[in-house]
Amino acid sequence: MKYDNIKEGRFLSRPNRFIAQVEIDGEEHTVHVKNTGRCRELLTPNAAVFLEKSSNPLRKTQYDLVAVYKGNMLVNMDSQSPNKAVGEWLKTGGLLENPTFIKPEAKYGDSRLDFYIENEKEKMYAEVKGVTLEVDGTAKFPDAPTERGRKHLGELIKAKEEGYRAAAIFVIQMKGCKCFTPNQERDPAFAEELKRAYESGVEIIAVDCIVTPDSMTIDERIEVLI
Numbered sequence: 001m002k003y004d005n006i007k008e009g010r011f012l013s014r015p016n017r018f019i020a021q022v023e024i025d026g027e028e029h030t031v032h033v034k035n036t037g038r039c040r041e042l043l044t045p046n047a048a049v050f051l052e053k054s055s056n057p058l059r060k061t062q063y064d065l066v067a068v069y070k071g072n073m074l075v076n077m078d079s080q081s082p083n084k085a086v087g088e089w090l091k092t093g094g095l096l097e098n099p100t101f102i103k104p105e106a107k108y109g110d111s112r113l114d115f116y117i118e119n120e121k122e123k124m125y126a127e128v129k130g131v132t133l134e135v136d137g138t139a140k141f142p143d144a145p146t147e148r149g150r151k152h153l154g155e156l157i158k159a160k161e162e163g164y165r166a167a168a169i170f171v172i173q174m175k176g177c178k179c180f181t182p183n184q185e186r187d188p189a190f191a192e193e194l195k196r197a198y199e200s201g202v203e204i205i206a207v208d209c210i211v212t213p214d215s216m217t218i219d220e221r222i223e224v225l226i
Helices: 081-091 147-161 188-199
Strands: 006-016 019-024 027-033 048-053 063-070 073-076 101-108 111-118 123-131 133-135 138-141 165-172 179-182 203-212 215-221
Touching (some): 006 027, 006 063, 019 048, 019 063, 081 111, 081 123, 081 165, 101 147, 111 147, 123 138, 123 147, 138 165, 147 165, 188 203
Parallel strands (some): 123 165, 138 179
Antiparallel strands (some): 006 019, 006 048, 019 027, 048 063, 063 073, 101 111, 111 123, 133 138, 203 215
């Protein structure tokens, strides 16, 4: 997936989870943060950030913050990019070979799961979670408790019980992590539910990404430690 009209800036502060103050070309701007997570380890004073300029001149915030350098590691922190990248990946047979039907936002039970995929042999539901938290080379999710995430895992377990293939796909929005594990410290209930999903036959998949200031592409699977 690609962005248009990317500008580099310098992070100054984050007054709330929706906006940030960023210096662009020597001027301070209020920008939209496309990730409502904490991201405290990413948005540090003077961090180099990348922003997409809006095509709508009437929009209140003219820039969306989409990526940031964490040391030498470029991290995409746009919460919409994992689904877009997975959509492209699915079309290439990344999950099911020769897919014949792909439906985003597919209703299942009391939820909407991110994707329903079919080929001539199998039917599958998949839920996508973006991961921006990295600790000592390990990617972790979530960075804050997520009741919604636990609910989605429960729906995947039901889908598996009804005969579908089911997968939770963790998109590591950076390159350089050795493995992925649930964030037991921040959300032990999610970690327990992920273990239950794994034991129920739900596929737990983690993929890293090649990230540039104006793109993010799924690259390789990495080890999952339940």
